[in-house]
Amino acid sequence: MTTTANPIDLSLYLVLDPDLCGGLDEMVSTAKIAAQNGATVVQLRAPQWKKRQWLLAAQALKTVLAPYHVPLIINDQLDIALAMDADGVHVGQQDLPASEVRRLLGPNKIVGLSTNGLAQFHEAEAMYQAGIIDYVGVGPVYPTGTKKDASPVIAVDEVAAMLQNRILPAVVIGGIQAGKVAHLMAQGFDGVAVVSAICGQADIAGATQGLLAEIHAAKGGTK
Amino acid sequence: MTTTANPIDLSLYLVLDPDLCGGLDEMVSTAKIAAQNGATVVQLRAPQWKKRQWLLAAQALKTVLAPYHVPLIINDQLDIALAMDADGVHVGQQDLPASEVRRLLGPNKIVGLSTNGLAQFHEAEAMYQAGIIDYVGVGPVYPTGTKKDASPVIAVDEVAAMLQNRILPAVVIGGIQAGKVAHLMAQGFDGVAVVSAICGQADIAGATQGLLAEIHAAKGGTK
Numbered sequence: 001m002t003t004t005a006n007p008i009d010l011s012l013y014l015v016l017d018p019d020l021c022g023g024l025d026e027m028v029s030t031a032k033i034a035a036q037n038g039a040t041v042v043q044l045r046a047p048q049w050k051k052r053q054w055l056l057a058a059q060a061l062k063t064v065l066a067p068y069h070v071p072l073i074i075n076d077q078l079d080i081a082l083a084m085d086a087d088g089v090h091v092g093q094q095d096l097p098a099s100e101v102r103r104l105l106g107p108n109k110i111v112g113l114s115t116n117g118l119a120q121f122h123e124a125e126a127m128y129q130a131g132i133i134d135y136v137g138v139g140p141v142y143p144t145g146t147k148k149d150a151s152p153v154i155a156v157d158e159v160a161a162m163l164q165n166r167i168l169p170a171v172v173i174g175g176i177q178a179g180k181v182a183h184l185m186a187q188g189f190d191g192v193a194v195v196s197a198i199c200g201q202a203d204i205a206g207a208t209q210g211l212l213a214e215i216h217a218a219k220g221g222t223k
Numbered sequence: 224m225t226t227t228a229n230p231i232d233l234s235l236y237l238v239l240d241p242d243l244c245g246g247l248d249e250m251v252s253t254a255k256i257a258a259q260n261g262a263t264v265v266q267l268r269a270p271q272w273k274k275r276q277w278l279l280a281a282q283a284l285k286t287v288l289a290p291y292h293v294p295l296i297i298n299d300q301l302d303i304a305l306a307m308d309a310d311g312v313h314v315g316q317q318d319l320p321a322s323e324v325r326r327l328l329g330p331n332k333i334v335g336l337s338t339n340g341l342a343q344f345h346e347a348e349a350m351y352q353a354g355i356i357d358y359v360g361v362g363p364v365y366p367t368g369t370k371k372d373a374s375p376v377i378a379v380d381e382v383a384a385m386l387q388n389r390i391l392p393a394v395v396i397g398g399i400q401a402g403k404v405a406h407l408m409a410q411g412f413d414g415v416a417v418v419s420a421i422c423g424q425a426d427i428a429g430a431t432q433g434l435l436a437e438i439h440a441a442k443g444g445t446k
Contacts, residue, residue, distance in 0.1 A: 050318060051317070052319065055319060076274065077302070078305075079300070079302035079319060082327055083301075094273040094274070094275045094276070095273060095275060096302060097278075100278070104302070104305055
């Protein structure tokens with residue numbers, strides 16, 4: 001581990017989708033209940049939004065999450081993160097380079113990067129050692145729909161190669177539902193990122209607690 | 224006039240649309256030829272793009288515009304402007320608040336704001352006096368298509384009320400083609416913003432020169 005990384009507990013990483021959550025108010029409520037019940041990170045992802053709505057939503061989320069000390073990560077929109085002083089930014093391979101995000105956010109914010117294969121994971125490790133990123137998202141590891149071409153699934157042996165001897169904190173993402181967590185955690189991830197396993201569920205608290213129970217069991221009670 | 228405003232010559236303001244221009248390379252070439260032939264401002268607007276493409280395109284435009292001292296304005300994406308040190312940012316009413324843009328860009332960059340009526344124009348005047356914005360875009364003043372509901376056209380008397388006794392630099396935008404310039408400049412605008420009157424034209428240099436001739440004639444040879 002480097003000493004420059006910002007600490008982040010990736011155990012249960014909730015990615016908010018405003019549409020899946022049922023709108024802005026329901027999304028903010030979902031984030032609050034998830035944080036109350038043990039979610040460790042919340043990310044806002046709303047590529048369909050104009051920035052005025054982004055800003056208002058991010059500010060509302062920051063307010064409800066603050067009492068639980070759950071970091072709020074902004075997907076892609078670095079300017080929103082700067083405007084409302086988010087805890088961090090998550091970027092994909094087609095977004096701003098992580099090095100630019102780090103430069104503009106400064107050293108004390110969380111920067112995450114999506115990776116979809118071993119080559120990107122190795123690049124990310126170098127960025128981690130250079131203090132550019134704090135963690136990676138890895139995925140998808142399951143087909144998330146019937147169209148296999150739509151999002152390339154990382155092969156099982158490639159995931160294993162990523163996680164072997166790694167130093168880089170890694171959260172797995174993509175189509176993860178209750179019941180699949182133990183299998184994923186056993187591969188060596190630090191946590192699971194979920195969207196629809198919490199967003200849009202009838203019982204947000206119960207869904208969150210259920211996922212956490214799986215995570216903690218998989219970690220063997222170390223958390 | 225306040226003394227805090229950043230100077231900008233709004234006479235011929237080219238808004239680049241990558242699709243209308245025929246792709247990235249053609250767009251950069253269009254910007255260069257337009258700048259060579261007298262365009263006074265170039266704005267990049269590409270809401271369909273991911274930020275990695277935004278950044279590369281903005282950097283390419285900055286390089287070709289630099290020799291002509293034509294400012295490059297980034298539409299909406301403040302983070303792109305920060306990452307590649309653009310000359311300014313233009314925002315609409317649903318984008319980041321101009322006050323946030325000014326705070327994050329600092330005092331020496333150009334900030335523009337779109338206005339679509341007298342109330343917004345008066346708000347913009349206060350922002351100009353406070354040093355938040357440097358100019359406004361006003362429009363549309365023509366129906367830009369057959370669907371009149373799609374973009375509300377500002378009434379002629381409302382435009383007149385805006386421009387009477389104004390202190391705020393104003394460029395008119397929306398469906399402006401060669402031949403319409405004199406009429407618009409006579410209403411008192413500082414310049415015209417065009418998209419398809421340059422982007423996608425067979426003769427970019429000729430189109431630019433033609434528009435400029437109209438602008439200069441309308442200004443009575445003062446520029």
